[in-house]
Amino acid sequence: MSKKIATREAYGEVLVKLGRENPDVVVLDADLAKSTKTYDFSKHFPERFFNMGIAEQNMMGTAAGLAAAGKIPFCSTFAVFATGRAYEQIRNSIAYSGLNVKIAATHAGITVGEDGGSHQSVEDIGLMRGIPGMTVLAPADAASTDSLVRAASAMKGPVYIRLGRSGVPAVYEAGVELVPGRASVLREGIDATIIATGIMVAAALEASDLLAGEGLRVGVIDMFSIKPLDKDAVVAAAQNTGAIVTAEEHSIIGGLGSAVAEVLAENYPAPMKRLGIPDVFGESGTPAQLLEKCSLTPPCLAGAVKEVMAWKKAHSES
Amino acid sequence: MDTAVLDHLRERAKTLRRHIISMLGEAGSGHPGGSLSAADIVAALYFEVLKLDPERPDWPDRDRFVLSKGHAAPVLYAALAERGFFPAEELATLRKLGSRLQGHPDMKKLPGVEMSTGSLGQGLSAANGMALAARVDGRDYRVYALLGDGEIQEGQIWEAAMAAAHYRLDKLIAFLDHNGLQIDGPIREIMSPEPVADKWRAFGWDVQVIDGHDIRQILRAIEDARQVTGRPSMIIAETVKGKGVSFMENQVGWHGNAPKAEEVARALAELA
Numbered sequence: 001m002s003k004k005i006a007t008r009e010a011y012g013e014v015l016v017k018l019g020r021e022n023p024d025v026v027v028l029d030a031d032l033a034k035s036t037k038t039y040d041f042s043k044h045f046p047e048r049f050f051n052m053g054i055a056e057q058n059m060m061g062t063a064a065g066l067a068a069a070g071k072i073p074f075c076s077t078f079a080v081f082a083t084g085r086a087y088e089q090i091r092n093s094i095a096y097s098g099l100n101v102k103i104a105a106t107h108a109g110i111t112v113g114e115d116g117g118s119h120q121s122v123e124d125i126g127l128m129r130g131i132p133g134m135t136v137l138a139p140a141d142a143a144s145t146d147s148l149v150r151a152a153s154a155m156k157g158p159v160y161i162r163l164g165r166s167g168v169p170a171v172y173e174a175g176v177e178l179v180p181g182r183a184s185v186l187r188e189g190i191d192a193t194i195i196a197t198g199i200m201v202a203a204a205l206e207a208s209d210l211l212a213g214e215g216l217r218v219g220v221i222d223m224f225s226i227k228p229l230d231k232d233a234v235v236a237a238a239q240n241t242g243a244i245v246t247a248e249e250h251s252i253i254g255g256l257g258s259a260v261a262e263v264l265a266e267n268y269p270a271p272m273k274r275l276g277i278p279d280v281f282g283e284s285g286t287p288a289q290l291l292e293k294c295s296l297t298p299p300c301l302a303g304a305v306k307e308v309m310a311w312k313k314a315h316s317e318s
Numbered sequence: 319m320d321t322a323v324l325d326h327l328r329e330r331a332k333t334l335r336r337h338i339i340s341m342l343g344e345a346g347s348g349h350p351g352g353s354l355s356a357a358d359i360v361a362a363l364y365f366e367v368l369k370l371d372p373e374r375p376d377w378p379d380r381d382r383f384v385l386s387k388g389h390a391a392p393v394l395y396a397a398l399a400e401r402g403f404f405p406a407e408e409l410a411t412l413r414k415l416g417s418r419l420q421g422h423p424d425m426k427k428l429p430g431v432e433m434s435t436g437s438l439g440q441g442l443s444a445a446n447g448m449a450l451a452a453r454v455d456g457r458d459y460r461v462y463a464l465l466g467d468g469e470i471q472e473g474q475i476w477e478a479a480m481a482a483a484h485y486r487l488d489k490l491i492a493f494l495d496h497n498g499l500q501i502d503g504p505i506r507e508i509m510s511p512e513p514v515a516d517k518w519r520a521f522g523w524d525v526q527v528i529d530g531h532d533i534r535q536i537l538r539a540i541e542d543a544r545q546v547t548g549r550p551s552m553i554i555a556e557t558v559k560g561k562g563v564s565f566m567e568n569q570v571g572w573h574g575n576a577p578k579a580e581e582v583a584r585a586l587a588e589l590a
Contacts, residue, residue, distance in 0.1 A: 052477075058481055062450065066448070068432065068433060070378065093434070
């Protein structure tokens with residue numbers, strides 16, 4: 001198995017490449033450059049890097065001004081501060097103004113680990129998804145981070161990119177090209193489909209492997225683009241497999257699970273279960289312990305798939 | 319200073335004030351007090367200072383003006399219309415469904431609006447960003463911002479104040495419309511930001527204090543601010559809320575209430 005790489009590491013690398021390719025790319029950080037990995041960019045392009053200190057609201061507003069003057073600002077800090085502390089600056093100065101700012105937030109979710117619940121964003125996708133015009137992307141691994149950060153930089157308008165602290169296994173080959181709004185069907189299924197995002201994609205593939213050992217064919221979709229959501233892929237999965245499990249390292253309220261449920265309820269109601277953080281804050285612990293506690297491990301995903309399949313069966317017999 | 323220029327700008331300020339009254343009367347809601355207090359500053363900027371081209375609102379080298387106190391939108395709209403960014407007849411659509419003249423400025427809709435503002439405390443950060451962009455791009459435009467004195471109760475203003483000094487944004491010139499009143503009452507009673515001049519100085523800004531209704535002082539302060547190097551400039555403009563309309567002056571009640579038809583007539587008579 002290849003080396004695990006955190007999506008924030010991949011972000012730091014692609015940012016330097018983008019800096020070389022496009023002189024309009026500028027980067028802002030709020031005193032976390034070494035953690036968010038914007039540090040490399042700051043060393044290569046000091047005149048295009050602005051450390052804004054521990055002042056996230058001003059960072060977002062400054063990025064809005066830079067974008068209004070034609071720059072392509074990437075703003076980075078931890079997800080909890082980016083989307084929580086500076087929510088209204090993102091809403092009004094950036095999104096309402098339709099400005100071309102990319103918010104690349106790291107340390108999303110509970111795999112922040114030991115720092116504890118104050119630093120673990122469980123609601124960031126929900127906050128960003130509700131903002132009109134905001135694109136919300138959550139890459140699963142290093143290669144998809146490279147692709148999606150590039151895609152974000154190439155498109156006009158505000159984008160939220162959700163990145164993680166901890167290393168994750170490779171899901172894609174280097175050089176993969178992902179398109180916001182179009183899901184990536186990693187595995188076709190017959191019995192059920194797991195729709196996952198971010199670091200849960202690798203876990204979903206493992207769960208699918210576990211179930212394959214029991215003779216089940218479980219599809220896996222990487223829904224890296226939470227907004228716009230690939231509705232066709234969701235509906236097709238429900239039509240083809242009749243049972244859906246969503247998996248995200250985020251609250252079950254407002255994130256991927258909610259987005260998928262909205263599509264199914266209006267288009268093709270099907271048995272589904274949302275796996276995620278069950279409407280609680282995080283806490284200190286190792287990432288592995290916290291994932292275990294939230295039932296976000298491959299065996300838990302496999303268990304949820306069977307639950308939904310049983311429900312599907314009960315439905316078809318009733 | 320050329321008296322003809324001063325007279326011309328005073329007339330322009332009066333025109334802006336007339337537009338403010340008429341458009342708010344037509345709209346039936348909005349913010350006359352803080353629009354009137356800023357009219358002389360805005361007139362000086364739009365009809366003498368700012369390097370703009372209404373034919374090319376996105377001209378990269380233009381000067382920028384950010385109305386951080388976005389509720390004073392009427393004074394900005396009046397100036398943009400008089401400067402030729404859109405027909406003055408459109409001022410009558412203020413706050414109406416489908417209008418480009420939203421209750422607070424919307425840069426997506428109206429040419430000439432440099433930043434969508436209205437949620438207080440956010441404009442100065444954006445102005446900083448524009449000044450940083452000028453530096454990155456090697457352009458020599460200037461960025462002007464207008465802040466309210468109630469608005470500076472927002473913490474983000476002081477984050478931005480710190481950052482502007484830290485990055486030595488000497489192409490940034492901000493005004494504080496120091497009219498002393500906010501919605502709920504006098505700023506000194508609600509949440510005093512005083513002493514404002516000392517605070518901005520302590521944050522590393524060049525600070526001037528002027529009479530914000532004296533065009534000559536406004537122009538001179540801008541000229542002096544343009545000579546400052548290595549730090550941003552704050553021009554604290556001592557103003558009167560509701561300035562120019564006797565029954566609105568220094569009245570808290572005219573922060574966010576539109577004049578009725580009879581009041582519009584009286585105000586316009588005073589501004590004739």
